[in-house]
């Protein structure tokens with residue numbers, strides 16, 4: 453049995469989901485893969501706690517259900533920031549699922565750097581470290597012999613990154629179109645069905661699918677972050693996140709959807725990448741697409757992508773994901789792929 457000493461950054465929806473899946477599948481992971489994920493460190497916004505014998509999955513889940521904070525754990529380590537947790541615990545895997553901070557990048561960015569400098573493997577659900585420092589973090593993982601996985605950052609359980617990087621080897625992307633944010637797709641659906649944007653946002657928050665600040669979903673920036681990560685992971689795109697013009701769905705009204713419908717179209721928040729004169733041109737904006745097209749039929753809690761490459765022609769795939777379980781499962785998928793490599 454190989455013990456994987458693991459540190460969890462963030463104990464919110466995604467990482468409590470990770471613990472729940474690990475708990476439910478502990479025996480299978482042990483029997484089929486001879487692995488045991490031992491949680492030796494945890495951090496939330498109140499601080500860090502260390503337990504070299506391993507926290508009990510169930511106790512941590514129940515602890516967070518009661519809305520308790522890490523500083524209330526007996527193994528709480530006062531005075532140590534999340535960014536510094538790697539200096540206080542022996543581990544080999546860091547799972548970073550803290551709330552993304554687009555102003556400073558931290559704690560996600562700094563703790564990811566620190567873990568990679570120690571040669572650990574890092575699995576990200578938080579997109580922000582990649583948006584700030586995609587190239588630098590990959591360089592660190594090569595330099596120090598760790599690894600960096602991030603399929604959970606894009607479309608939850610839909611394996612966009614893994615399919616592109618693993619299954620479309622040697623292919624060159626010609627163009628890409630996607631609905632990358634289920635919350636906005638659900639909001640558009642609800643407006644079309646006579647509901648309000650505010651009620652739809654509340655429902656997305658209740659399900660744990662919306663970003664901590666749902667304006668990142670609505671204004672298109674979450675979609676732009678995902679498009680950026682996809683392009684950096686699979687193409688020669690060398691631009692910055694600020695090179696992507698972004699328009700969200702904040703101004704889409706029921707009348708716009710009605711007018712589109714009369715033409716056999718529907719409105720979707722589309723992430724687009726096309727080559728223009730050998731240069732990548734990226735955008736995020738609400739667009740009319742044919743109602744019976746592939747993306748036109750991605751409704752509500754569905755996300756979808758369609759792309760063309762030189763070797764594999766056209767590929768389209770979509771998922772239905774009304775809660776964050778798929779994202780938590782994607783984190784574990786990445787962790788297992790990493791330790792089994």
Ligand SMILES: NC(=O)c1ccc[n+]([C@@H]2O[C@H](COP(=O)([O-])OP(=O)(O)OC[C@H]3O[C@@H](n4cnc5c(N)ncnc54)[C@H](OP(=O)(O)O)[C@@H]3O)[C@@H](O)[C@H]2O)c1
Nearest residue numbers: 462463464465466496497534549550551552577578776779
């Ligand atoms: N939910 C999804 O469907 C989904 C899908 C894909 C990607 N993601 C990404 O995954 C990450 C986590 O999402 P979530 O839904 O789990 O968010 P969440 O429920 O809001 O949880 C965020 C966690 O981050 C913790 N945190 C905040 N500041 C911290 C700090 N300085 N140090 C350590 N922890 C800190 C919070 O602590 P407290 O518990 O003390 O508040 C909380 O436990 C986000 O970056 C999000 O964008 C989420």
